[in-house]
Amino acid sequence: MGLVGETVDSIKSIQIRQLLTQAIRLGMIVTSALIIWKALICVTGSDSLVVVVLSESMEPGFQRGDILFLHMSKDPIRAGEIVVFNIDGRDIPIVHRVIMVHERENTGEVDVLTKGDNNPEDDRLLYAKGQLWLNRHHIMGRAVGFLPYVGWVTIIMTEKPIIKYILIGTLGLLVISSKD
């Protein structure tokens, strides 16, 4: 009860100038986080820096809720690499392993077939209708690093958006009521 009373008091005693300072400070934090994020995307060369593993198709190596760090270089795609790709018409990226590579002599273009470690069949069923191979432009990055369990935060926030609102609401309240 004391904490709520304190919060209410501090909201009452707020002045415009102090409020604006707080808002600018918050904006600075958010902007610098965004700058770091975009810079890392530039450095690693992939459109998204991390992906969260959503399915069990790569178990037991990658469980649902793990985070994969991506990197995309100009190096050719080789068998055994774990790649993240998008299928035309679907927006969720898929993380599977390359099992077959056919690289053209002159152009360097490549036909790639992928399969999830835990799946019985290769990914031809997942590709778009009539598509037999993946090409370089489908591939968003290679998985190079791994962090377990941290992705559960994202999964929970996506599946139960009410938690996202509660979190942001609480953070906003904390920022307003702090006297720094």
Added chain:
Amino acid sequence: MHSFGYRANSLLTFAVTILAFMCAIVSFSFSNQTPSAQIQILNINWFQKQPHGNDEVSLTLNITADLQSLFTWNTKQVFAFVAAEYKTSKNSLNQVSLWDAIIPEKEHAKFWIQISNKYRFIDQGYNLRRKDFNLTLHWHVMPKTGKMFADKIVMSGYSLPDAYR
């Protein structure tokens, strides 16, 4: 300045930073790695040209490997696979995975197995007659946390017969 909330916040931030740092540097501890492998082709089971024009061959392989030196305290599993690598007139490199396995523990990393290819060895085209190819054993070390790394052993000198059978 000395409230409980402030102290808890500082402590938590510090702890998470240290944890992240530890997770990152764990990737740089490489141990002596000396894996070894041998692959023998015991039999060419059959060698056909498919109705849609691509060559396909079925092989029985004898695979012996010792990957125990790849396991560290940070290793969750090692993914091993055998691929055939060859060159054709149209493609400068073809890699076809023939067999793979997940090795969850060090005890299972020294093995001997005799199987026919798990995945179909199909060419893009009909270039496999009298083709020389390499067999490579690749391994992909998947850690409990941190950087994944992969390497391979290339064994050359294998070839396919002149005619379909």
